[in-house]
Amino acid sequence: MSVLLETSLGDLVIDLETETCPKTCENFLKLCKVYYYNLNAFFNVQKDFLAQSGDPTATGVGGESIWSYIQSSSSNSSSSVPRFFTPEMNPKLKHTTKGTVSMAVAPAVDGGLSGCGSQFFITLVDNADYLDGIHAVFGHVVEGLETLDKLNDVFVGRDFRPLKDVRIRHVEILDDPFPDPPGLIRPPSSPIKPPDNSTRIAEDEDPLAxxxxxxxxxxxxxxxxxxxxxxxxxxxxxxxxNVRPPENVLFVCKLNAVTRDEDLELIFSRFGTIMSCHVIRDKKTGDSLQYAFIEFDRREDAEQAYFKMQNVLVDDRRIWVDFSQSVAKTNNAEAVGLVGRDDLVQTKRYRDDFDEKGRGGYDMVFDVPDRDRRRKRSRSRDGRDSGRDSRRRRSRSASPRRERDRRRDDHRR
Missing domain, CATH: 1.20.5 (Single alpha-helices involved in coiled-coils or other helix-helix interfaces)
Structure with missing residues (x-):
């Protein structure tokens, strides 16, 4: 009577001692039949000792027998079935060879033996005789000893749980001599989600890939x-x-200080219709900051200009062209309505923001009329101040001359 365990490290074929431990083997086979062990993790792997599984919670305190499982799954059952059953300890079955399969016996509160549920372990070393008489042997691994070697070499944490999950992917019953107990209902399919909430590396994930x-x-x-x-x-x-910059606006830098808006618009207009072209200037001085924004009507035209105008010589300077990353035009109340839409950034018509006198648009663009007024006011203030200063200087320079004349007249008298 055998069972095939398909694990994430390889297959294991277990021969069961159905004649010596009939109740333990029946419990194990029926739990396999209802997919109880599918996707269970080996939560306790101790090198050169044992590998433990069979607990859906992967904590070491979960699990139950098949009879308790049937009773908990049936809503009409009124009888109380204990969670564990009495272990079958046979002195002839010992932990003498590697690959011995035993049911983990839970300790009772009074220090005795409580019973067996669903948890089992497989020894990873020969002559583990210190487990004899404590846990119930009911089978042996007859195929897949190389899988046990891989299981013995996995990396584990302080709680002996593998850092990368090792799971029982599927269980196949090769031979089952026991009739199904009353009330046993086999699920239509195997579970697709692990029963425990593991935060470890998934068993199908390669961290070194x-x-x-x-x-x-x-x-x-x-x-x-x-x-x-x-x-x-x-x-x-x-x-x-989640805002995205416009795809039809180019950012051009490394410009010559003498390059004007009209120059750039003329150069870039051969790629398509230009909606706006502005060289950014300082507000106070009006000097070019040597970068500009060019908005095309179509994204395809902007892409073509990006590839063709890179490092082109303009006014004895090799310019640098890139797509604009600025979203200043979308940082307003209207952008709130674009949340969650594919067309998050719509085409803007910057030219519509300028009036007939050329004012408006970018905040950093210099306002020519304001600049003229400021210069006139500054010139008038400077003129008045310079007049007063000259009169003060003339008055100060005249005082010593009058003092010298007065002293000369006194001396003559």
Whole structure:
């Protein structure tokens, strides 16, 4: 009478001592039949000692016998069935060879033996005679000793649980001589989710697996962009972290200070219709900050200009072209309505923001009329101040001359 355990490390074939331990073997076989052990973890693996499983909670305190399971699954049963059953201790069955399968016997409160439920363990070493008389042997591993070697070499934590889950993926009953107990109902399919809430490395996950260099770089850039967006949202520069910059606006830098808006618009207009083109200038001085934003009507035109104009010589300066990362135009009340939509950033018509005199648009664009008025006011203030200062200087310079004339007249008298 045998059972095949398909684990994440390999297969194990267990021969059961059905004649010597009939009740223990019946309990084990029927639990296998109702998929009780499927996706259970080996939660206690001690090197050169044993590997323990059969607890759905993976804590060492869970599990029950098949008769308790049937009673708990039936809502019409009024009789009380104990959780554990009495272990079958046979002095002929000992833990002498590697691969011995035993039911874990739970200790009672008074220090005696409480009974067996569903938990079992497999020895990973020969001559574990200190387990004799304490736990009930009911089978032996006859195939898959190399799987036990892999199980013996897994990395574990302080609680002896493997850092990477080792699970029983499936159980196949090869021979079952016992009739089903009353009330036993086999589930239609095996469970697809582990019964415990494990936070360890999944049994089908490879922590050392490496992605292609291009894929790793892409993932790294995505994580860095998400972190930067969250930071900008926290400091208030973005309305929300999911906002995306427009795809039809180019950022051009390393410009010559003499390059004008009209020059850039003329150069870039050969790629498509330009909605706006602005060289950013200082508010106070009106000097070019040597970078600009160019908005195309179509994203395809912006992409073509990006590839064609990189490092092109403009006014004796090689410019640098990139897609704009600014979302200042979307950082307003209207952007709130775009949350959750695919077209999160819609095409903006910056030219509509300018009046017939060229004012408005970007906040950093210099306002020419205001600049003229400020210069006139500054010139008038400077003129009045310089007049008063010159009169003071003339008055101060005249005082010593009058003093000298007065002294000369006194001396003559």
């Amino acid at each position: 490496t992605l292609p260099e291009e894929e790793e770089e892409r993932l790294r850039r995505e994580k860095a962009a998400a972190a930067s967006a969250l930071t900008l949202e926290m400091v208030g520069d973005l309305p929300f972290a």
